[in-house]
Amino acid sequence: MVDKLRLRHHTAAEAEVLVDQLVDVYLDAHADDGPRYTAERYEQQLAAHMLREGWELVTARADDELVGYIYGFPLAADTxxxxxxxxxxxxxxxxxDGYRTFAVCELLVRRSWQRRGIARALHDRLLSTRREQRATLLVRPDNAPAQRxxxxxxxxxxxxxxxxxxxxxxxxxxxxPIGSAWP
Incomplete structure (x- = not known):
């Protein structure tokens, strides 16, 4: 784990000023993952996700550099x-129903900062504050490091x-499972 890593929670309103930095981290983390991973597509995804009720972001900074982040939102009844x-x-x-499941949409760390425990720290910080019963995420089957x-x-x-x-x-x-009401 990085000694001077600072983790911080952000609401969608607070994160508006961070969009360019969030996109930069996304592009860096997905640099070798193919043509689907573009700034334009991700900006659209991020803008749509930030409108969701309960959207939450946790960022990781080392000094003044954004080195990683995680975000998600609760799944509404009409999800x-x-x-x-x-x-x-x-x-x-x-x-x-808006209370059952928290969807983790992105967990990203700049390539030069990976394998230092940052993703785990972000993951644990975000999920420790959630009150839903469970969390879900989607992972590519070929992403062996993420799978592990x-x-x-x-x-x-x-x-x-x-x-x-x-x-x-x-x-x-x-x-x-993340909440105390897990069946």
Whole structure:
């Protein structure tokens, strides 16, 4: 872990001034991941996500440099998060009410800062403040380092999902209990 790492929570309103920096970290973290990972597409995604009720960001800074971040939001009753999930899943698995599931949308660390415990620190800080029963995230099946990290952090595989948007890859769905009301 980096000695002088500072973690900070941000609301969507507070994060507005950070968008350019968030995009820079995204592009750095995905530099070798192909043409889908563009600034324009990510800016659109980020803008749409920041409008979600309960959106929350945790940033990691070393000195004045943004080195990583994690963000997500609770899934509303009308969520499209589960669109494209491959069956079978247990009855009620995709039922949402705005309080049941927190979706982790991005967990990113600049490549030069990876493998120092920053992603784990961000993950733990964000999830420690959430009151939902469970969290979910999507991870590419070919992302072996992320798969290993999520395994070691207690995330369980729960199926596959392919979002309907053009060019979206197939993801593995992961679930992790985070609230005291987990069944």
């Amino acid at each position: 499209r998060w589960w669109d494209g999930i491959h069956e079978p899943v247990p009855d009620g698995f995709t039922d949402e 990290a999520y395994d070691s952090w207690g995330w369980q595989p729960a199926g596959r999902l392919q979002p309907a948007r053009d060019g979206a890859p197939l993801f593995e769905v992961r679930i992790k």
